[in-house]
Amino acid sequence: MSGSTRRSGRDVITVVAFSISYDERALLARGLGLEHLRELLKRLGRPILRASASLAYGGHWKRSEDNFTFDLLELVSAEQADNTAGGPDTSKVIGRLYNHVAWPHYLDITPRIEATWVDACRIIRVSQERAGISAADVVEDPNETTERARFNKAVVLSAMRRIAMQGGVINTPDAPQEEVPAVHARIMLGGRADRYSGFMPGLFEEALVTLELGCPLYVLGGFGGVSQLLSEAMLGAGELPPALTEAGQRRSNPELPGLADLCGRFAMPAPIPSVGDAYRKLAQLILEVRANPEQRLRTGLSRAETVELMTTRDISSAVRLVRKGLYCQLSLPIWQA
Numbered sequence: 001m002s003g004s005t006r007r008s009g010r011d012v013i014t015v016v017a018f019s020i021s022y023d024e025r026a027l028l029a030r031g032l033g034l035e036h037l038r039e040l041l042k043r044l045g046r047p048i049l050r051a052s053a054s055l056a057y058g059g060h061w062k063r064s065e066d067n068f069t070f071d072l073l074e075l076v077s078a079e080q081a082d083n084t085a086g087g088p089d090t091s092k093v094i095g096r097l098y099n100h101v102a103w104p105h106y107l108d109i110t111p112r113i114e115a116t117w118v119d120a121c122r123i124i125r126v127s128q129e130r131a132g133i134s135a136a137d138v139v140e141d142p143n144e145t146t147e148r149a150r151f152n153k154a155v156v157l158s159a160m161r162r163i164a165m166q167g168g169v170i171n172t173p174d175a176p177q178e179e180v181p182a183v184h185a186r187i188m189l190g191g192r193a194d195r196y197s198g199f200m201p202g203l204f205e206e207a208l209v210t211l212e213l214g215c216p217l218y219v220l221g222g223f224g225g226v227s228q229l230l231s232e233a234m235l236g237a238g239e240l241p242p243a244l245t246e247a248g249q250r251r252s253n254p255e256l257p258g259l260a261d262l263c264g265r266f267a268m269p270a271p272i273p274s275v276g277d278a279y280r281k282l283a284q285l286i287l288e289v290r291a292n293p294e295q296r297l298r299t300g301l302s303r304a305e306t307v308e309l310m311t312t313r314d315i316s317s318a319v320r321l322v323r324k325g326l327y328c329q330l331s332l333p334i335w336q337a
Contacts, residue, residue: 013181014330015098016048017056017164019188019206019227022066026190026224030313037190037223038071043319044187045072047334048326049079054095056164056183058202060105061113066192072097076120097121098180102160103128104142104153124163124170124180128152131159132269150255151262157198158205158272165209184330185216187322191226193243194252199259199275201226204244204282211285216298216329218322222313231310234289234297244286246279300328 020041022034045055055076059069079094099121101109106125114123128138132155139149167182191203198205203226210217221231233240242248250257260275268274273281289296294306301309301321309321326332 013095014051014053014332015056015181015183016053016326016330017183017186017206017210018045018068018072019186019191019203020057020068021191021202021225023190023192023225024065026228030222030224032223034065036315038068040189040220040223040315040318041068041071042075043315044322045075046079047323048332049076049095050092051332051334052093052095053330053332054098054181056098056100058100058102058160058164058206060101061108069099072099073117073120077117080120098124098164100124100126100160100164102126102153102156103131107142122170122178122180124168126156126160126163128156130163131156132272134267137266147258147262148266150259151266154198154259155269155272157202159269161202161205162209162271165213165215183210183215185218185326186210187218187220188227188230189220189223189225193226193229193249196253197255199256199263200249200278200282203227203230205278208278208282208285211289211296212281214298216300216325218299218325219297219310220312220318220322221310222318230286233286234293235307235310237290240283240286244279244282246276249279298329300325 018041020037022037027033027037048055055072057069057072059067061069063070076094076097083092083094097120101123103126106123109123129135133152137148137152139152165183168180170178170180172178186206188203188207191201193201196202207217207230219227219231219234221228229241229243233244243252250260256275263274294301294303297306299306299309301324305321308317312318323334327334
């Protein structure tokens with residue numbers, strides 16, 4: 001078994017996406033810090049790469065505590081270096097990182113930066129046009145602060161998350177068109193429910209599109225943040241907590257009411273839903289998960305194992321269960337890795 005499958009007579013690269021960001025308060029409350037989150041990321045990502053599968057992450061290219069692009073780049077590069085050093089895994093193909101970057105953040109990526117990481121990473125730039133925004137509505141100045149600019153930035157973020165799940169192509173001048181594989185499964189941990197610039201917190205939207213497409217979703221709620229909110233809601237009962245509703249987010253995020261209003265004034269490119277529709281769909285999907293978590297999340301685990309995965313605060317247990325699930329669902333040979 002390897003990190004590729006057969007589809008329509010051709011090899012398809014298996015891709016596992018990470019939804020991850022840093023919620024300092026949630027980790028400190030568990031006696032953990034940023035270094036523990038990074039260690040968990042490496043322990044999850046390393047065996048996937050060694051199984052010849054690839055990773056996906058929608059991060060920007062500025063070093064900050066809540067951005068893990070460089071952690072993943074360095075992990076891929078280290079695994080590639082180990083693989084060429086004559087070790088026992090020399091014959092294996094090491095996966096790479098597919099980095100989806102929304103406008104205007106990809107403007108920070110210079111040709112020099114891209115060339116530095118060309119062996120480890122493929123960058124997928126999601127422009128306003130690729131997000132479905134008409135030429136007449138494209139904003140030229142990335143620093144513009146108009147309502148149209150705010151709306152376009154949110155639209156492109158939503159489009160980026162859908163494009164990552166569905167795959168696509170990279171068009172490079174004077175080079176053959178390169179196909180980008182779709183995401184096959186997603187691992188979710190941490191995450192912030194505030195200070196976001198899109199229509200909803202990024203991990204909410206990534207959970208939404210992953211569940212809509214029926215791909216395996218591994219929610220590591222024991223490490224706090226948005227992942228904990230989702231995990232508790234999926235395993236709970238009764239009404240959803242306010243943070244998972246449009247009304248609750250309108251109260252906690254002062255930018256959201258204005259953005260939601262713009263959805264009615266400006267054309268929303270298909271298939272991106274309005275703010276209200278997105279929260280209603282997320283609520284519906286959470287209720288579906290409650291009825292049968294292991295089946296609806298497609299974890300490849302038993303009910304008891306799925307609950308443990310979503311609640312454990314033990315890094316080793318979380319890694320073990322994700323590896324087993326990916327082995328069962330994607331045939332990645334990492335269960336005993």
